[in-house]
Amino acid sequence: MFRDLKVNEQDGKVYLTLYNRDGSPALRDVSVGVSSEVTQPGDNWTAAAANLLLRLDEEDQPQLALTPQDIGAAAAENGVSLYVHQKSGTVHTLTGSGDNLRFVATADFAAGDTIQVNGQACTAATAAGDALWNGFFRSGAVVVCYRTGNRLTFNGGGLPAAEAAKLAPENLKTGVSITANGKTVTGSFTADGNVTAGQMLAGAVGYAKGEKVTGSIPSRGAAAYRPGTADQTIAAGQYLSGAQTIQGDANLRADNIRQGVSIFGVAGNLVPRIPVAYAACSRVLGLLPGSTGDYRRPTRASGYADPAYGSLSGLGYFQDNQSGTRQVVWQCARTGRYLVELFGDGEISARGEMQISVGQTITLTIP
Structure with missing residues (x-):
C-alpha cells in the first residue's frame, strides 16, 4: 500500500501516501487501525491519481508513532x-x-x-x-x-568546483559576504577606481567606477636606430615592451672630425693636412746627347716646399748615364709632427708619422 513517506520539515509531520494497487478509482480496504485524520484531495479521482494522504501527527496521536522498521519498510518499496x-x-x-x-x-x-x-x-x-x-x-x-x-x-549542497573557484574576494563588492560550500567569502572589490583606457595596455581589461575598461595603449617591441641626417622619432603614447637601441660608432671621435665641425655633440679638432713639401720624379720627353754620342733619356726631379716648414734640394734633370746618387732632400725648418709618405718608385729615409726637429732631413732616392 505504501508509495512514499515524507517528513515535512516545516510542520514536523510525517506524510504517508497510499494508492490502490489495482489502479481502480475507488478507495477501498483502507484501514489504519486507529482514529486518524484522513484527507481526500477530491472526489473525481483517476486511476493515476487515486491517492490518499494520511497525516500522522505523533504529538497529537502518539499511538500512531512510526518505528524505524515501519519507515524502512515503506521506503524500501521505492528502493530507498x-x-x-x-x-x-x-x-x-x-x-x-x-x-x-x-x-x-x-x-x-x-x-x-x-x-x-x-x-x-x-x-x-x-x-x-x-x-x-x-x-x-x-x-x-x-x-x-x-x-x-x-x-x-x-544530494544538493554547494556550487560546482569551477563556479566555487570564482567565489573570491576580488570578485565581490567590498562589504558583501557570501557563504557557499561551507566557506564565507567577504568581498574586496571596490568601485572607486579611476583608470582610463589610455592608461592601460591594449587588450588589458579593468574596472573603474563599476564599468569595464579596455586598454588602448599600443606596445612597441625592440628596435635599433642608426643615426642619420634626419631625426628619427619614437611616437608618444606607446609602451616600449622591448629595448630601444640607438646605435653608436667607435670612430665618432674629435680627431676624426674636421676642426670647426660638430657631429652629435662631438667637436672636431682635426686640422686638414695640406702638404708642406713634396717631390716627384718622372721621365720627360726629350733626348740629350751622351758622352759617347748616344742619346739618353733624362729624368726630372721636381717638387715644392713651404719655406715656413723646410726646403728641398736636389731638384732638376738627371741623365741616365750620370754618375752619383740621384737624391732629393727636404730639410726641416719647424719642429713638429709630420707625415711622410711615398707613392710610386723610389726610396725614402723615413716613413710614417713622426716628430721631426729643426735641421733634420728626409731623403728621397730616385731609381
Whole structure:
C-alpha cells in the first residue's frame, strides 16, 4: 500500500501516501487501525491519481508513532534504505543495508568529521565533488545519499568546483559576504577606481567606477636606430615592451672630425693636412746627347716646399748615364709632427708619422 513517506520539515509531520494497487478509482480496504485524520484531495479521482494522504501527527496521536522498521519498510518499496545514524566524537556511523541511503541525523556534521557505513570508512562528498563542510547537515534533518563502493555522494549542497573557484574576494563588492560550500567569502572589490583606457595596455581589461575598461595603449617591441641626417622619432603614447637601441660608432671621435665641425655633440679638432713639401720624379720627353754620342733619356726631379716648414734640394734633370746618387732632400725648418709618405718608385729615409726637429732631413732616392 505504501508509495512514499515524507517528513515535512516545516510542520514536523510525517506524510504517508497510499494508492490502490489495482489502479481502480475507488478507495477501498483502507484501514489504519486507529482514529486518524484522513484527507481526500477530491472526489473525481483517476486511476493515476487515486491517492490518499494520511497525516500522522505523533504529538497529537502518539499511538500512531512510526518505528524505524515501519519507515524502512515503506521506503524500501521505492528502493530507498533507511539507515540508523549515530555520532561518536568526530565519526558518524550509518547502519543499514542498500546503496540508496536515507537517515535522520542525530547530530550535526562538523568540519573534519568522517563517515563510516556498517563500520567501513567512506569518502563523503557532494554531487559537485566538494567535501562536506561544517554544518552540511544538522541534527533532526532527513539526509539522502547514495553509495558507490567506499564513496558516499550527498544530494544538493554547494556550487560546482569551477563556479566555487570564482567565489573570491576580488570578485565581490567590498562589504558583501557570501557563504557557499561551507566557506564565507567577504568581498574586496571596490568601485572607486579611476583608470582610463589610455592608461592601460591594449587588450588589458579593468574596472573603474563599476564599468569595464579596455586598454588602448599600443606596445612597441625592440628596435635599433642608426643615426642619420634626419631625426628619427619614437611616437608618444606607446609602451616600449622591448629595448630601444640607438646605435653608436667607435670612430665618432674629435680627431676624426674636421676642426670647426660638430657631429652629435662631438667637436672636431682635426686640422686638414695640406702638404708642406713634396717631390716627384718622372721621365720627360726629350733626348740629350751622351758622352759617347748616344742619346739618353733624362729624368726630372721636381717638387715644392713651404719655406715656413723646410726646403728641398736636389731638384732638376738627371741623365741616365750620370754618375752619383740621384737624391732629393727636404730639410726641416719647424719642429713638429709630420707625415711622410711615398707613392710610386723610389726610396725614402723615413716613413710614417713622426716628430721631426729643426735641421733634420728626409731623403728621397730616385731609381
